[in-house]
Amino acid sequence: MSNVFKTFMLLAALTALFLLAGDAIGGHRGMTVALVLAGVMNFAAYWFSDKMALAMHRARQVSEAEAPDLHAIVAELAMSAGIPKPRVYIIPQQTPNAFATGRNPSHAAVAVTEGILRLLSRDELRGVLAHELSHIRNRDILISSIAAVMAGAISYLANIAQWSLIFGGFGRSDDDDGIAGLVGSLVMIIAAPMAAMLIQMAISRSREYLADATGARICGCPLSLAGALKKLEEWNQRIPMEVNPATAQMFIVNPLNAGTFVKLFSTHPPTEDRIKRLMNMSTG
Numbered sequence: 658m659s660n661v662f663k664t665f666m667l668l669a670a671l672t673a674l675f676l677l678a679g680d681a682i683g684g685h686r687g688m689t690v691a692l693v694l695a696g697v698m699n700f701a702a703y704w705f706s707d708k709m710a711l712a713m714h715r716a717r718q719v720s721e722a723e724a725p726d727l728h729a730i731v732a733e734l735a736m737s738a739g740i741p742k743p744r745v746y747i748i749p750q751q752t753p754n755a756f757a758t759g760r761n762p763s764h765a766a767v768a769v770t771e772g773i774l775r776l777l778s779r780d781e782l783r784g785v786l787a788h789e790l791s792h793i794r795n796r797d798i799l800i801s802s803i804a805a806v807m808a809g810a811i812s813y814l815a816n817i818a819q820w821s822l823i824f825g826g827f828g829r830s831d832d833d834d835g836i837a838g839l840v841g842s843l844v845m846i847i848a849a850p851m852a853a854m855l856i857q858m859a860i861s862r863s864r865e866y867l868a869d870a871t872g873a874r875i876c877g878c879p880l881s882l883a884g885a886l887k888k889l890e891e892w893n894q895r896i897p898m899e900v901n902p903a904t905a906q907m908f909i910v911n912p913l914n915a916g917t918f919v920k921l922f923s924t925h926p927p928t929e930d931r932i933k934r935l936m937n938m939s940t941g
Contacts, residue, residue, distance in 0.1 A: 784882030
């Protein structure tokens with residue numbers, strides 16, 4: 658199954674879960690509330706996600722005079738990718754990592770940490786930036802924002818339902834089955850947020866695989882990206898970044914030093930698997 662088709666199916670499943678949760682928790686009125694809530698939150702995520710992400714990580718926009726080589730690499734790769742050159746930012750952290758953000762290719766930015774500029778060779782940095790530009794080209798920022806907002810909205814609905822059961826109903830009509838409706842609401846309160854999170858993580862992993870493959874083609878050297886991923890994984894496991902866990906999915910490698918249980922819900926595929934795929938691309 659291609660990563661594009663897999664993403665489409667996962668988003669469809671997340672949407673269905675969202676509507677099902679709204680209906681089970683609040684009946685038809687709950688579904689309407691869910692739809693309105695999703696629309697408002699998706700609009701906000703679409704327009705403001707880039708500004709919020711850059712501000713949260715204290716990223717500073719740099720000019721061509723300040724970082725000429727970095728700008729040159731970004732300009733070259735953007736031309737190869739067929740997208741406008743994004744704005745360039747540097748994050749004041751020594752742990753090497755990078756992310757891209759923006760609602761579309763015309764309003765995008767790429768951000769790298771100070772540490773990644775010191776650690777990687779020029780070819781490895783090209784591989785990383787090609788990966789990030791692939792996220793912009795594939796509109797992964799928009800897709801991940803929608804998935805994150807919908808998953809958050811499902812959790813929000815479940816939280817409302819939890820309190821409503823304590824204080825007396827969330828808007829289900831008297832015609833609803835008493836015990837059956839209560840059981841359905843309880844199941845949704847417990848299961849829906851967990852299922853939404855799992856689907857969101859699966860979407861994130863599928864887009865990382867796609868960005869690796871697209872980025873390797875843009876930079877023309879899968880081995881450069883593979884080498885960069887190996888270095889970044891080692892450093893981020895050794896010195897995890899100071900980031901909000903909610904933004905971990907944005908980075909090229911997971912910035913959090915996760916334990917075994919947390920890895921089951923990881924936003925990133927196993928780095929060794931990503932490297933293996935890139936090596937296969939190179940030999941192929």
